[in-house]
Amino acid sequence: PTKLFYIGPMFRYDRPQAGRYRQFHQFGVEALGVEGPNIDAEIILLAVQILQTLGLKDLKLKVNSVGCPKCRPLHREKLQEYFRPHLGEMCKDCQSRFDRNPLRLLDCKNPHDQELAAGAPSLEECLCEECKAHFEGLKELLTAAGVDYVVDHNLVRGLDYYTKTAFEIQYAPLGAQSAVCGGGRYDGLIEEIGGPATPGIGFAMGMERVLLAIESQNLLPQFDNSIDxxxxxxxxxxxxxxxxxxxxxxxxxxxxxxxxxxxxxxxxxxxxxxxxxxxxxxxxxxxxxxxxxxxxxxxxxxxxxxxxxxxxxxxxxxxxxxx
Ligand SMILES: [Zn+2]
Ligand SMILES: [Zn+2]
Structure with missing residues (x-):
């Protein structure tokens, strides 16, 4: 197993918003080479602990399993089965996405389609035995460590190399921009970019976001600029x-x-x-x-x-x- 960290400036081409800049600073932690949920729990605990050490208290940890290439196709099929009889009453976007990417039907903004999506089969029901055992194992370890968490089935990832554990830590007082840390498992990534199949998990924390959180609670340390x-x-x-x-x-x-x-x-x-x-x-x-x-x-x-x-x-x- 290899444990790594990085810290430094990053660049994005999004519209800037509170605590979100085109040049921002991020640090992250990655652990490669371990398949079991024990390392997932350790990584999640580390993220929680870093934020707690900074004095942040109202943290909300959300976890989910995004499955794997074995179980996700089953979920797709179940979604199509569920939506097929209603396709005629759904919006044009949903109709065109039905074949290509039925997952997108879950986040349609059309009120009628939203209502329909609320009853759709969840990925959790379709998890394969391996993914199910992994998720159960993770929850057991988090509980053993005394960490509060909620399972959020809406916590999903857009890319195929993401597998199993996904998590996010929110800091409620920040409101709409409350996510201060995101992470998860990416067992398919290293193979996808040409390396040997290697499991991995990690998280990233945006430092400007974290600073906003610390500042909102007046937890920024006082700097003594006087000289001796x-x-x-x-x-x-x-x-x-x-x-x-x-x-x-x-x-x-x-x-x-x-x-x-x-x-x-x-x-x-x-x-x-x-x-x-x-x-x-x-x-x-x-x-x-x-x-x-x-x-x-x-x-x-x-x-x-x-x-x-x-x-x-x-x-x-x-x-x-x-x-
Ligand atoms: Zn699976
Ligand atoms: Zn729709």
Whole structure:
């Protein structure tokens, strides 16, 4: 078995709508080489868990089986049997689709045809033994894992390589655009594109959709844009020292800025304020000559002189205790 993931920008030529862009970002998980429903359950659990970890609570998991090339023809036949006596009263579209693709009769928008479609035989009744056992196995595992789900027979896939498990996770507060994750099994895909017959299952999550969901619940983390230290270096004499200390502090994981333009002390202090620096380290010529620097705590305005060789260790401790 091989487990893979991907993450990155994708492109589509659909009409944009809320949370749907022509360039969007998606991540996905795929597992290849396992036939049984155990991997289906694991993949579904992973998707649910990712969304729960982000703090989303009103998740609705829908599962279905879309059958396989063995049982789908039987469903087609049953559909044709069911619709045949009514064909004369149905719309032109349905009449023309009857032979080619009777499945499409199920989503006709004509009210009369819709009423008729509601009573049509479902794919579930036609599942072969293998598909039935697979679906039962999946439901058993989801129940064992304590995951709530609903079976939705309208959850179908348009392409032939999709088989058995199909699922979707909806986030109800998003309304019409509530699907945040879709996935399922595609046992026919790898063979169709020229590889050896290999079962596979996976899901994809649109990141903009997920962000919309997180944002709608005010769950976006607060970003702290302030910096830890601003290094003030009046005059160019100690520029190399300022640069060296800045780099050393950054290597310790601190957020550090300094003045690149050789501006006046006043201008540098102003910039430190603008960047909301927690500390300012002043490398004044007199202090440096004595082997010292001035450390200013910007919230208390307290100033202390510290030895240059202790700058990194002192600031590291200060910044940590500040948080
Ligand atoms: Zn089947
Ligand atoms: Zn119709």
């Amino acid at each position: 230290v601003f290094v003030v270096c009046p005059g160019s004499a100690n520029f190399t020292l300022a640069f060296k200390e800045t780099i050393a502090l950054r290597r310790e994981g601190l957020k550090v800025e300094f003045d690149f333009l050789g501006r006046s002390m006043k201008a540098q202090m102003k910039q430190a304020n603008r960047l909301a620096a927690k500390y300012v380290l002043i490398l004044g010529e007199d202090e440096v000559a004595r082997g010292c620097a001035v450390l200013r705590n910007m919230s208390t305005s307290e100033q202390t002189e510290i030895p240059i060789q202790d700058i990194t260790s002192i600031l590291k401790t200060e910044v940590q205790s500040h948080e």
